[in-house]
Amino acid sequence: MAFDYGKFVQGGIGKQLATALGLPRPTRLRRHDPKGSLVPGAVYVTGHGDAKVAHRVSAWLERAGVPIATSPSTSVAALVLDMSEIETPADLETLRAAVAPTLKTIQPTGRVIVIGRPVEEATSVAQGAARRAIEGIVRSIGKEMRAGGTANTVLVADGAEDAVEAPLRFLLSGRSAYVDAQVFHVATPVAPVEDPSDWAKPLEGKVAVVTGAARGIGAAIADVLARDGATVVCVDIPAAGGPLVEVANRLGGSALQLDVTADDAGAKIVEHTVSRHGGFDIVVHNAGITRDKLLVNMDADRWDSVLQVNLLSILRMNEALVPAINDGGHIVNVASIAGIAGNRGQTNYGASKAGVIGMTSLLAADPTIVAKGITVNAVAPGFIETEMTAKVPLATREIGRLMNSISQGGLPIDVAETIGFFSWDASRGVTGNTVRVCGQMMMGA
Amino acid sequence: MTTSLRRAAVLGGNRIPFARQFGAYAEASNQDMLTAALDGLVARYHLGGEQVGEVVAGAVIKHSRDFNLTRESVLGSALSPSTPAYDIQQACGTGLEAAILVSNKIKLGQIESGIAGGVDTSSDAPIAVSEKLRKKLLKVNRAKGAKNQLLALTDLRPTDFGIASPGNTEPRTGLSMGEHMAQTAKTWGITREAQDELAVASHRNLAASYERGFQDDLVTSFKGLAKDANLRPDSSMEKLATLKPAFGKGENATMTAGNSTPLTDGASVVLLGSEEWAAAHGLSVQAWFVDAETAGVDFLHGDEGLLMAPAYAVARLLERNGLALQDFDYYEIHEAFASTVLATLKAWEDEDFCKNRLGRTEALGSIDRTKLNVNGSSLAAGHPFAATGGRIVASLAKQLHEKGPGSRGLISICAAGGLGVVAILEGA
Structure with a gap:
């Protein structure tokens, strides 16, 4: 069996060693339990000035039956801090004064969520500076938090306050276990924000297409979307047909074997979903490959195949998928940390994944997409425990696992949960975002 | 009771790639393979938990324990357990005969949908004891009391011990x-x-x-095999000409391993239904x-x-x-x-x-x-x-x-x- 540092330091001599040497001991993260409560304790809600967004959040939490704390004097599960009304960097004192005592008492796997406004909408230089400062503070808090805690920023555009609940629900819940130090941009919704009739099944009645669904992260995506109520069309190459069938039948979905790089791949997906399922609401472009080589040794085949599968196929398929997707639907792309930070031996992969991020923001703003009320977002996974990463040499693997604020690798389900969140009709204020699921990995901006 | 017949539609199919004997499916049973073929069909046509009118299939080479092979495969598949099934056997015509039976019932209006198929393994073949040994062992079993049983046992001779495995010889001619x-x-x-x-x-x-x-929605990979193992895309007259004859004698020995089918393992199923059933399931009729x-x-x-x-x-x-x-x-x-x-x-x-x-x-x-x-x-x-x-x-x-x-x-x-x-x- 492969050595696993995270498990080694959980007990016995490993625990003693780690404690004596001051080595990190990863906490078991809180993950979504469909039967459990949203947050395992009270949420401390406060803010700067009138804190109008905070009032909305309090009202929503009350309706959702979540206990609200007015101070961190007793242990709280989360802090929601509304900094949307700050005018100058001097106002940041409110943040220090609220967060500092909270960090002493916050429960393990706690959440710090700071609400701000977009820098671009600032009305003065001082206000812009203050708004941007929040990101720096929250990223630093993320590195100071212990026991699996996370800190994230939610920037709400003026007038988009209605759409803030979905990202807050996601961030407070176990669904965001491995999402740390991210900035969520909430804009005026592309279509009306709609809450599901039952939050245990936020995707009830929806049809989702997941490419690369036979194994790994793709199978986890299919699992989560089906758990949340969607009918899942599982797509993968014919060579992966056996495992693909297992996933599809486990979820009560359907299997579609095709090569995403084929010219008619998009048309085939449309034909299958329209005839068998009456259309589709969600597309997850997850299929991807790696063909690693240092650039000096990179041949045209490796270069081309990675760009074809990971990027060009999505552009081609979207030509057929975008006109056919149901209005108010959701497109989610799977990028990678390698597309943000780069990776030795992965110029082709890094190119394709950075391209996915670029495509995501541009497609989100496309007039056809906006007119149809479609959201387009991306996730960028960091070190995720999969069959693929299990084969990475020990030292590299442990570095990958530990080089983040949560001192452990993420799980495929963590990536899947973020994709699930992007797929909610309640998340229609969130589009053009690329969110990293990396536990605040030290790599990248 | 209706007297006019309606049409029966072929809606699609699925098979696992065919493997050569003792190849990728050496460890797979008929039931494993038929279940895999059914599961692939279920996933492709979104039939999970669905009660299909009837599943009809069979195998030419069968273990005695597989008396209810098709029903057992249905129970192990993602189809509804309330789907009825039965086995048939008509040698190499089994699969097509199953499709005839299903289509006839659909035409008569007795079922709305059905799955026809077949499976065979030449790797996981049943082995029986020699006919002499089998008869003597049955006699031992029939004997009453320990004494009589022992007596019956003494009747066994070393030459009785032997195994018989199925071959593709004609029982009446002894010729392959x-x-x-x-x-x-x-x-x-x-x-x-x-x-x-x-x-x-x-x-x-x-x-x-x-x-x-073309095979993308006809075949589903199984046990790591994605294409038929026997397929030789680079086959040529020159390569085939090098093979020695396998059957026949002298000048008339024209049949080689290259122009005869090898022993193979695999399973296939076909989905049939009435026009109405197909429309209700969003499936397009491929053929009548x-x-x-x-x-x-x-x-x-x-x-x-x-x-x-x-x-x-x-x-x-x-x-x-x-x-x-x-x-x-x-x-x-x-x-x-x-x-x-x-x-x-x-x-x-x-x-x-x-x-x-x-x-x-x-x-x-x-x-x-x-x-x-x-x-x-x-x-x-x-x-x-x-x-x-x-x-x-x-x-x-x-x-x-x-x-x-x-x-x-x-x-x-x-x-x-x-x-x-x-x-x-x-x-x-």
């Missing part, structure tokens, strides 16, 4: 199927070159069908299952070749449907051996045979060979006996659907015991 076919090939003067040509075409056509994605016929020939005393029965069945089927042999866009003639296909074609072209044996006034004539086995057949794919019918029905139905409504296809399958099963499909 290949040896039988070698006789027929000699009768019809089928050359080695013609047989090798047919084999090369089979490999090239099947390889091309994979290449153009028009009609079918079976025939038997007297290969023991009647001087007819063991595998020539389809020649008779096709003649009767054409007669009943008022069709000429040339009225088809595609022909699927199962390649048990290349010489089987060539002997059948030659017989239909032969005026004497058609008059004296088939009772016709003239020859059936020749066919356009470019319409024959256009996506490859058993020489390339392999031939797990009962699984061949399902492979052909699903593949032909798709090919006819691509050709368009009104296109016509003929299926011809020979089987052990001098049997032939044939059918007509029409494109939708």
Whole structure:
């Protein structure tokens, strides 16, 4: 069996060693339990000035039956801090004064969520500076938090306050276990924000297409979307047909074997979903490959195949998928940390994944997409425990696992949960975002 | 009770890639493979938890424990456990006969949907004890009391101990199927070159069908195998010419391992239904299952070749449907051996045979060979006996659907015991 540092330091001599040497001991993260409560304790809600967004959040939490704390004097599960009304960097004192005592008492796997406004909408230089400062503070808090805690920023555009609940629900819940130090941009919704009739099944009645669904992260995506109520069309190459069938039948979905790089791949997906399922609401472009080589040794085949599968196929398929997707639907792309930070031996992969991020923001703003009320977002996974990463040499693997604020690798389900969140009709204020699921990995901006 | 028949539609199919004996499926049982084929069909057509009218399938080589093979496979699949099932067996005609039975029940309105299929393993074969030993052991079992049982045991002789594994020999002649076919090939003067040509075409056509994605919604990978293990895309006349004859003697020894099907493992299933059921499930009709016929020939005393029965069945089927042999866009003639296909074609072209044996006034004539086995057949794919019918029905139905409504296809399958099963499909 492969050595696993995270498990080694959980007990016995490993625990003693780690404690004596001051080595990190990863906490078991809180993950979504469909039967459990949203947050395992009270949420401390406060803010700067009138804190109008905070009032909305309090009202929503009350309706959702979540206990609200007015101070961190007793242990709280989360802090929601509304900094949307700050005018100058001097106002940041409110943040220090609220967060500092909270960090002493916050429960393990706690959440710090700071609400701000977009820098671009600032009305003065001082206000812009203050708004941007929040990101720096929250990223630093993320590195100071212990026991699996996370800190994230939610920037709400003026007038988009209605759409803030979905990202807050996601961030407070176990669904965001491995999402740390991210900035969520909430804009005026592309279509009306709609809450599901039952939050245990936020995707009830929806049809989702997941490419690369036979194994790994793709199978986890299919699992989560089906758990949340969607009918899942599982797509993968014919060579992966056996495992693909297992996933599809486990979820009560359907299997579609095709090569995403084929010219008619998009048309085939449309034909299958329209005839068998009456259309589709969600597309997850997850299929991807790696063909690693240092650039000096990179041949045209490796270069081309990675760009074809990971990027060009999505552009081609979207030509057929975008006109056919149901209005108010959701497109989610799977990028990678390698597309943000780069990776030795992965110029082709890094190119394709950075391209996915670029495509995501541009497609989100496309007039056809906006007119149809479609959201387009991306996730960028960091070190995720999969069959693929299990084969990475020990030292590299442990570095990958530990080089983040949560001192452990993420799980495929963590990536899947973020994709699930992007797929909610309640998340229609969130589009053009690329969110990293990396536990605040030290790599990248 | 309705008297008018409705149409039965072929809606699609699924099979696992065929593996060579003791290859990728060496450890897989018939039930494993049939269940996998069913599960692939369920996933492709979104039938999880669905109660299908009936599942009909079978295997030629079967363990005694598999008396309810199809039902057990249904219970292990993602179909609703309330789906009824039964086994049939008609040698290599099993798969096609299953499709005939299902389509007939649909036409009669007895079921709305059904799955027909077949499976065979030459790797996980049942082994029985010698006939002498079996009889003596049964006698021991019958004996009353320890004393009598011991007495019965003393009757056992060392020579009684032996095992019998199934082979593809004809019980009444003791000849293997290949040896039988070698006789027929000699009768019809089928050359080695013609047989090798047919084999090369089979490999090239099947390889091309994979290449153009035709098999993407017909095959589901199993145990790491994604394509038929027997397929040789680079097969050529030169390579086949190097092979030594496997059947027949002297100058007439024209049949080699290259132009005969190898022993293979695999499973296939076909989804059939009424037009209404198809529409309710968002499935497009690929082809209509028009009609079918079976025939038997007297290969023991009647001087007819063991595998020539389809020649008779096709003649009767054409007669009943008022069709000429040339009225088809595609022909699927199962390649048990290349010489089987060539002997059948030659017989239909032969005026004497058609008059004296088939009772016709003239020859059936020749066919356009470019319409024959256009996506490859058993020489390339392999031939797990009962699984061949399902492979052909699903593949032909798709090919006819691509050709368009009104296109016509003929299926011809020979089987052990001098049997032939044939059918007509029409494109939708």
